[in-house]
Amino acid sequence: MPIQHLPKIRAVRSLATTRFFQIEAVDLTFSNGTEVEFERLTGKGQGAVLVVPITADGQIVLIREYACGTERYELGLPKGRIELDEPILVAANRELMEEAGFGAENLIFLRELTSAPAYSGQRTQVVLAMGLYPARLQGDEPEPLEVVFWPLVDLDQLAVDERCSEARSIAALYLVRAYLAEQLSEHAQGLPDAEPIHE
Amino acid sequence: MPIQHLPKIRAVRSLATTRFFQIEAVDLTFSNGTEVEFERLTGKGQGAVLVVPITADGQIVLIREYACGTERYELGLPKGRIELDEPILVAANRELMEEAGFGAENLIFLRELTSAPAYSGQRTQVVLAMGLYPARLQGDEPEPLEVVFWPLVDLDQLAVDERCSEARSIAALYLVRAYLAEQLSEHAQGLPDAEPIHE
Numbered sequence: 001m002p003i004q005h006l007p008k009i010r011a012v013r014s015l016a017t018t019r020f021f022q023i024e025a026v027d028l029t030f031s032n033g034t035e036v037e038f039e040r041l042t043g044k045g046q047g048a049v050l051v052v053p054i055t056a057d058g059q060i061v062l063i064r065e066y067a068c069g070t071e072r073y074e075l076g077l078p079k080g081r082i083e084l085d086e087p088i089l090v091a092a093n094r095e096l097m098e099e100a101g102f103g104a105e106n107l108i109f110l111r112e113l114t115s116a117p118a119y120s121g122q123r124t125q126v127v128l129a130m131g132l133y134p135a136r137l138q139g140d141e142p143e144p145l146e147v148v149f150w151p152l153v154d155l156d157q158l159a160v161d162e163r164c165s166e167a168r169s170i171a172a173l174y175l176v177r178a179y180l181a182e183q184l185s186e187h188a189q190g191l192p193d194a195e196p197i198h199e
Numbered sequence: 200m201p202i203q204h205l206p207k208i209r210a211v212r213s214l215a216t217t218r219f220f221q222i223e224a225v226d227l228t229f230s231n232g233t234e235v236e237f238e239r240l241t242g243k244g245q246g247a248v249l250v251v252p253i254t255a256d257g258q259i260v261l262i263r264e265y266a267c268g269t270e271r272y273e274l275g276l277p278k279g280r281i282e283l284d285e286p287i288l289v290a291a292n293r294e295l296m297e298e299a300g301f302g303a304e305n306l307i308f309l310r311e312l313t314s315a316p317a318y319s320g321q322r323t324q325v326v327l328a329m330g331l332y333p334a335r336l337q338g339d340e341p342e343p344l345e346v347v348f349w350p351l352v353d354l355d356q357l358a359v360d361e362r363c364s365e366a367r368s369i370a371a372l373y374l375v376r377a378y379l380a381e382q383l384s385e386h387a388q389g390l391p392d393a394e395p396i397h398e
Contacts, residue, residue: 004272004345007265016215020238020318021222023215026267034341038267039219041240066206067316068225068237073203074316114364115314116321117266117273119219124366142233146203156377159370165313167323171358171369178355 005031015039043121046082049091050113050168052176053078053102053129054152060173061100061132062164064146075148075161076169080139082125092127098139100147105131110175113168126172128179152177204230214238242320245281248290249312249367251375252277252301252328253351259372260299260331261363263345274347274360275368279338281324291326297338299346304330309374312367325371327378351376 011027022042029035053061060077067074078099082091089107096102108128115122150158155177159170209226216222221241228234252260259276266273277298281290288306295301307327314321349357354376358369 004263004265006271007341009270015217016220016222018214018222018224018238021215021220021240023217023220023222025217028267028341030265030342032342036341039217040268041220043268064203065317066203066229067313068227069239069242069319069321070313070316071208072205072316074313111359111361112364113366113369114266114269114273115366117269117271117365118264120268122268122315142206142227142235143229143231156381159374159377160310162310165311166316167312167314167366167370170312170373171366174369174373175358178358182355 007031010035020044039119041120041122043123046084046086047123047125048079049082049088049095049125049127050077050079050172051092051096051100051104051127051129052110052172053096053100053104053132054176054180055132055149056130058152059149060152060155060158061102062148062150063099064148064163065099065141066143070165073163074166075158075164076166077172079124079168088125089127092125092129094137095139096129097135097137099141099145101134101136102129102132103135104129105133108179110172110179113171115168124168126175128176152180206230209234219243238318240319240321242322245283245285246322246324247278248281248287248294248324248326249276249278249371250291250295250299250303250326250328251309251371252295252299252303252331253375253379254331254348255329257351258348259351259354259357260301261347261349262298263347263362264298264340265342269364272362273365274357274363275365276371278323278367287324288326291324291328293336294338295328296334296336298340298344300333300335301328301331302334303328304332307378309371309378312370314367323367325374327375351379 007028007030015023080095110126113124206227206229214222279294309325
């Protein structure tokens with residue numbers, strides 16, 4: 001792919017700041033000379049962590065939580081804000097304990113996802129959690145969250161279920177399925193071939 | 200899953216309104232009596248459409264576009280706002296022509312995705328586009344977008360490529376792959392079995 005020259009940011013102005021949100025206006029000049037003014041949400045704080053907990057028998061651990069933006073209960077993965085100076089994997093384990101009641105012996109960072117990067121600086125770190133054990137931390141949830149188990153082999157059915165609508169959860173689950181399939185495949189290739197049986 | 204009683208919304212107040220964004224404060228009482236105040240972005244307008252264009256030889260049509268929220272070029276799917284009274288499939292074909300330079304003979308609505316539903320009402324309609332033909336409409340892009348073809352069979356590689364980071368694009372691509380795999384499987388099952396050959 002050819003190198004594209006980043007637009008030049010001429011000015012950034014704060015338009016509104018609330019407890020949770022910050023909106024900016026950005027004046028840009030593209031490399032072809034076109035001048036535009038965009039608006040964007042800044043990524044306040046350290047961003048978010050999204051946890052994909054998988055049990056030893058291949059079940060996804062989902063939570064069902066009220067979502068104020070859509071005014072309904074949403075089935076999705078445990079997630080939350082990363083605190084100042086908190087490492088990603090520590091934040092992942094904390095959110096898993098607060099929201100789902102599990103800790104994880106094995107936490108693996110997979111990748112960073114963005115959401116609507118055209119107008120949002122929000123970043124989400126995706127972490128696979130395995131080796132689960134019961135552990136509960138008190139979070140700031142206004143009511144206890146329902147925990148729902150769903151077989152990872154039935155991910156295609158979950159991904160079209162209207163109770164599970166968030167793009168980040170669906171993307172993260174497919175990332176995990178692809179990661180685990182690759183691990184299994186590498187493991188299988190590493191095994192010695194069965195010896196032919198000579199009678 | 201047990202029925203959960205929706206929290207009662209006691210009051211909604213506008214906190215800030217800009218050209219693109221609207222932020223509200225929402226006072227809620229959960230069914231256990233807990234009272235909270237949330238902030239949310241309202242889904243202004245008709246929401247967005249996200250198009251997954253697949254060529255006859257199984258290539259995903261991606262675009263590379265500057266994203267002001269992350270201040271870098273992002274590889275993703277054509278998308279944009281649905282206009283007032285514009286049907287979803289019409290909006291999908293329009294965005295496809297404006298951003299990628301293709302029209303589609305075959306447009307299939309797959310599902311609605313949300314983004315961070317805890318604090319955003321944003322909704323995105325995912326549309327599969329096939330039967331592509333060259334067609335260009337002038338959009339409001341500040342510079343021409345680069346078009347990139349990527350084999351759908353190599354989706355797992357794209358989904359971990361840092362140039363392609365948006366959760367909606369990754370989720371929509373896996374939805375399409377699952378949909379097409381199921382169609383192929385149904386088609387194969389619908390074919391009559393080969394007649395046994397009698398010599």
